Amino acid sequence: MKIPLQLTDSHELKDMTTHSVEVVSTSSVTADTSPVVLNQTDSLRFRFLPTLVTNEKEPQKSVSGKLVYERKPRKEHSFPTDKVSRKSIKTGEWMELQLNTSETYELFCGLKQLYELYDNMGVIPYGVATYARVDSTFRHFLSIIQNDPSAARMIGNAENFDLVKTLLRLITQTESLESLKKSLMELQDENLQHLTTTLNIEKLQRVATLMEENLDNNSEEFWQTTVFKENQWVLAQVFACPCTIFSDKAYVGGKGVDNSGGNLCDFIYQNRLSQNVALIEIKTPCTDIIGSSYRGTYSFSHELSGAVNQVLNYRDNLTKSYYTLCHQNASQFEVLSPKCVVVIGKLESMDSTQIAAFENFRNSLNNVQILTFDELYQRVVDLIAVLSEDSTISHIDQYEDESEDLPF
Known part of the structure; x- marks a missing residue:
């Protein structure tokens, strides 16, 4: 799922997380992405700096990158800028970057996430974008609600309210609120209107209860x-x-x-x-x-x-x-x-x-x-009544519109 951002001259990429990856296009076929942190302390930083590549000859080989190992004195605030690369190795010399089991695993997880991202992305986006992971169960749930009105009415049944509360609790605990926003955009206008009205009524009701009890x-x-x-x-x-x-x-x-x-x-x-x-x-x-x-x-x-x-x-x-x-x-x-x-x-x-x-x-x-x-x-209570009445009228109108599809 992509959230586009405004392109700047020098965009500092945030480190990759399990929930989000930043992508900055460098050409029509390449893009730098969030670094994969293999190991980091106050004086050491070991990262893999990935690049996504549109590889027409071998599409499955879509990731390249650099391993960057940096050390600095503890008193220094920034890491050194002097670079030692394999191009600087002279004939007869060799260089080793050893990865321990934890670093190797972090690299594996980062590469796996990048390959999955490129498969879902399709093309290199222009500018700066953030891709957020959406849980497949949540996406499937939204698809059901969007395409099956009868399922939506079933979930709205009073007997299933505990299930609805559990679903809402899980959805709103996501670490990527942008994912939730994007997913809500996929709802039909009528579904979104019912959801918004219900949430507003609940918020009003909580304040009304607070006032009444005090x-x-x-x-x-x-x-x-x-x-x-x-x-x-x-x-x-x-x-x-x-x-x-x-x-x-x-x-x-x-x-x-x-x-x-x-x-x-x-x-x-x-x-x-x-x-x-x-x-x-x-x-x-x-x-x-x-x-x-x-x-x-x-x-x-x-x-x-x-x-x-x-x-x-x-x-x-x-x-x-x-x-x-x-x-x-x-x-x-x-x-x-x-x-x-x-x-x-x-x-x-x-x-x-x-x-x-x-x-x-x-x-x-x-x-x-x-x-x-x-x-x-009482004004708050009256406001709740007005919103509740509007919601009921809207629900009745939708029910009548769907009557031709009912078997009775």
Whole structure:
């Protein structure tokens, strides 16, 4: 399997491994390949430098090369450049390169791999290429899935899920990810779409489970680092535009002349298209939202009031310090009436009257959006439901298209 690379004037070939071989063309009929390391220490290097050859007269004889034995003092960083070759041997002199059993075996394995490579390659490629070994069982498995839809449906049966898990574990443990990428390219579009959707749903489900199991976790560090920083798409569900983390624990200005009073915002998200930013303040699901009752309604906790004022203060400082911060930051960003978001508490901790008071309060705010942790969790669950529904519809459509081939 070939992965083409861009040709450079001097490409240093990596040593051959059992899983990959680099090939650099030197003419239309020859190519240098990765060296076969026979023995190597800090002061010694013994290698076979192979060349693939298109030998029209004797095609089976497709490999030539050089045995290179190098020694250097331990204090030297590089091996010597002075070369002694058999051409330098004078009449009456002779030269010996003895191979021990380990070196002979490494040479045998390298030559075997090169001959197999040339047989599969067919022609000398132009430029630089890396050939990666693909397990024959894996290739056969992909061929079955691609050419036999009934086999794919059989593997998708719930009774065979343990087999699927084992196969996926073996496939993703390969040392050559390029082999996996190339193999996936051989799948039909519908198969690849089903696989991609299933993997995305599984990733979403793991994060949803993590959030659900920690809705009583009162650690801000856990939510900021383990959940939101490692899965930045979760907070992106707050916005109706494509956003990603611009910075976490970001300085937004506010220092005085004595270098005190600086403000650090939990997260700054950025619209990938407009470059505008949004400020996000993270509390915990256990943070109180409701305060004491007040004449038929409720006041709000000092934590909520403080968080709202805090993120508004970040917004004010960032707006005032924009030109200074923009000059200091290599990344480009805009501060255009930036959106402010506070993630705090849970709706399930409140009764209907308290929820009504909370809704009236947050809907009256113009510059701050307040979202609870269980609402954010529900957005992830809804996203899973949408993807799952799309996957089911796609599967039904494919089933109907194949109905003419069924025996009933």
